[in-house]
């Protein structure tokens with residue numbers, strides 16, 4: 001299913017939860033919507049589902065307007081499946097009955113699935129790993145199992161659009177990885193369009209064709225995961241996705257940046273968005289900084305050390321600001337160590353000579 005969202009806004013009383021959202025989603029695309037709590041992700045999803053009506057703008061599905069100020073097609077009239085954060089299971093139905101109910105009552109279930117409900121229920125139970133729980137009631141299930149029932153119910157009728165709101169949030173890490181693979185496989189097999197709301201940027205990066213980054217009811221950036229990560233367009237996107245450190249300084253000619261705390265250095269990067277040039281900021285990813293014992297880089301002090309197995313995460317303070325650095329260097333620094341920070345693509349001018357560090 002293809003979707004076009006145009007100039008969409010939503011007000012709750014005097015509060016504007018969404019402002020002028022524009023988004024095009026192609027048939028079969030996997031789109032992740034990420035952003036901090038309260039930025040409007042769920043509101044956008046509820047508008048797409050048909051639970052809320054827009055204040056301005058419209059939503060088209062397959063080139064037909066299904067939501068606007070004057071029109072609202074009911075959720076059951078849209079060919080969608082939904083997985084909610086809070087599962088929304090029916091307490092009086094077993095696992096199997098949830099799947100069956102959805103197969104029988106979804107307006108768009110294909111005839112071949114309706115005719116063979118028994119096989120379809122078995123198939124879905126297998127996919128979500130609940131074969132041994134078919135006759136259990138919701139009260140007898142763990143949070144993760146309930147979430148899988150919610151997923152099973154949504155995918156059983158094979159909807160053209162799957163809306164998922166934090167569908168993996170209550171699973172443990174191993175199950176999360178399993179279900180992540182299942183959803184990816186499901187996406188490949190079903191060719192359904194998926195809109196997936198999450199706080200978890202790791203999941204968004206790994207699964208989505210396209211990421212939509214939201215902040216305060218607006219879209220900050222839309223792009224492929226790699227582009228969002230390597231070419232953030234705003235300071236918000238740089239800090240939210242991949243926790244970039246926003247280094248102040250001065251952009252000189254030829255895309256050279258001189259950091260404020262080490263004016264003998266210059267960093268060259270042709271791929272930094274215009275906003276950063278205008279604001280004289282250079283975003284440096286935690287893994288792009290290297291900590292050294294010399295005095296040639298940006299002076300810093302180690303404030304915190306977190307061992308993460310093959311990486312060490314340092315918090316360092318630089319002239320009262322705190323930055324994050326991820327290092328796989330073997331030499332470990334201790335809290336209180338005075339160190340020097342270097343960026344990947346760095347040159348230094350020492351006594352008029354330009355050297356590469």
Ligand SMILES: Nc1ncnc2c1ncn2[C@@H]1O[C@H](COP(=O)(O)OP(=O)(O)OP(=O)(O)O)[C@@H](O)[C@H]1O
Nearest residue numbers: 012015017035036037038039040041042043044199
């Ligand atoms: N029915 C409502 N009435 C009034 N305000 C609402 C309503 N629904 C949402 N809001 C407000 O709109 C804003 C966006 O909420 P929304 O649930 O879309 O955020 P979110 O990005 O999904 O957050 P989270 O990640 O915490 O679930 C919030 O400030 C919320 O309080």
